[in-house]
Amino acid sequence: MLPKATNLAAAGTGLADSSRSDTPLVVKELDTATATAEFVSLLTEELPAHYDEVDETFATNLFRVSGMDADPDGYFTLRKKVFVGLLGDRPVGFTVATFKRGGSVKIGPTAVFRQFRRRRLASFLRDEVERRLFAGGTRKLYVTIANSNTPALMFNLGREFRVEGLLRSQYRLGRDELVLGKFAHSVATDVETLLQSSGHPTSASVSRDLERPAERDSDGAGMVTSVWADPDVGEVRRYLEPVLETYIAGLDASFYSHMVAACAPERQHYHRKGKSLIATRSVTGAVQAIAVFVPKRGGAAKLSPLVANSETALRLLIQSCGAHARGADRHKLYAHVPMEMRLTAQVLQEEGFGLEAQLREPYKPGADVLVFGAELD
Ligand SMILES: CC(C)(COP(=O)(O)OP(=O)(O)OC[C@H]1O[C@@H](n2cnc3c(N)ncnc32)[C@H](O)[C@@H]1OP(=O)(O)O)[C@@H](O)C(=O)NCCC(=O)NCCS
Secondary structure (H helix, E strand, O other), rough: OOOOOHHHHHOOOOOOOOOOOOOOOOEEOOOOOHHHHHHHHHHHHHHHOOOOOOHHHHHHHHHHOOOOOOOOOOEEEEEEEEEEEOOOOOEEEEEEEEEOOOOEEEEEEEEHHHOOOOOOOOHHHHHHHHHHHHHHOEEEEEEEEEEHHHHHHHHOOOOOEEEEEEEEEEEEEEEEEEEEEEEEOOOOHHHHHHHHOOOOHOOOOHHHOOOOOOOOOOOOOOEEEOOOOOOOHHHHHHHHHHHHHOOOOOOOHHHHHHHHHOOOHHOOOOHHOOEEEEEEEOOOEEEEEEEEEEEEOEEEEEEEEEEEEEEEHHHHHHHHHHHHHHHOOOOOOEEEEEEOHHHHHHHHHHHHEEEEEEEOOOOOOOOOEEEEEEEEE
C-alpha cells in the first residue's frame, strides 16, 4: 500500500493545494518549471510509439502554454492547465486539461513515470483533477487515445469514459484514434428540449440555411475556390457566425481574430497551430463557402468550420480542399459537421467521406457534431 497523503503533507511538502485525505498523492497545478524537463522527456519517449511527427516541440509547447491566461494560438481552445501528482517532493506523473469553448475540457495526455505504474497513481491523479474540473463548472470531459495504446484505453474506459468514435488514420497512416467522452451528469443533455427552450435554430432551420435559395445555388459556373490570403476578420465573422452559433457556445471576437491570425505565413508550423482559410466565391467575388483548413501532426488535415451557401458551392469547396490537402502531402482529410447540417453530411458522403464519430455536445449543450473522414490517395 502507498502511504496516505496526510502523512506526506505532515512530512513537509509545503504545497498549498489541498488533496483529499484518502489520496496518497498531492495534486498541484504546474506553476513553475516543476519537473518540466522530465515531463517533456517522458512524453517525447512515450508518444512516438503511437503518433507520427510528435517531437519535443509538442511537449515543450504544451508546457509553455499551460498556466497562461489564454492560449495565444487557440481558437476552439481557450487555455491549458497542467496538473502534477507528487509523492512527497517527487513528481510521479501529470495530466493536462485543455479548456474548450462551450464548457468541455480535453483531458490528457496523462502520463506516469514507468517505475510508478500500475499502482493506481494515475487513477488518484485523475480522480482529483476530474473532481476539481467538474466542481469548477466543466460540462464534459473527453480524451483521444490511439487504438494501439491498450493501457491508456483500459485506464479511461475504467473511468466511465464512453466511446464516441474511431478516427481512422488520424495521427499515423493505418493507426486509428478513439474519442471517449464523460459528462458531468450521467446523461448527456436532451438535444431537442434544449434547442427549443433556448430559442436556438432547430435542425430544420439550420438545414434550410444550407439548402438556401436557388438564385444563389447556380451551377457553379464561374465560381472560384482559393486560399484567402489576407482574410478580413469582420467579413469572416459575419459569414460564419450565423451557422457557428448553432453549435458553439461562447463565441466572441477573439475566436475569429485568432482564426485569422493563425493564417499568417510565420504561423505555418504545427506548434503555432497554423491554418489556411479556403473560400469559394461567385463571379462577383461574393463568398459562397468557407473552410478552415488545419494541418494536424501525423499527416491528416481538418476542415472546421465548414460552411456554405449552397450545395454547389459546398461540393466545389470540398473538392478543392481535397486537392489542397494532397498538395500539402496530407494522407487524410476530415471535417466536423453539426448533426443538424444534414445536407453537408450527405455531400461529404457523396464525395467519398465516411462517418467516423458522433462527438456528443462538444462545444454547446444539445449540439452533437459528426466527424466525416476520407483517406486521400
Ligand atoms: C496510462 C497510464 C497513465 C496509466 O497509469 P497507471 O498509474 O499505471 O494507472 P493505474 O495504476 O491508475 O491503473 C488503473 C487501471 O487502468 C488500467 N490499466 C492501467 N495500465 C494498464 C495496462 N498496462 N494494461 C491494461 N490495463 C491497464 C487497469 O484497469 C488499472 O487497474 P488495475 O491495476 O487495478 O488493473 C500509464 O500507463 C502511462 O503513463 N502510459 C504512458 C503515457 C500514455 O500513453 N498516456 C496516454 C496518452 S493519451
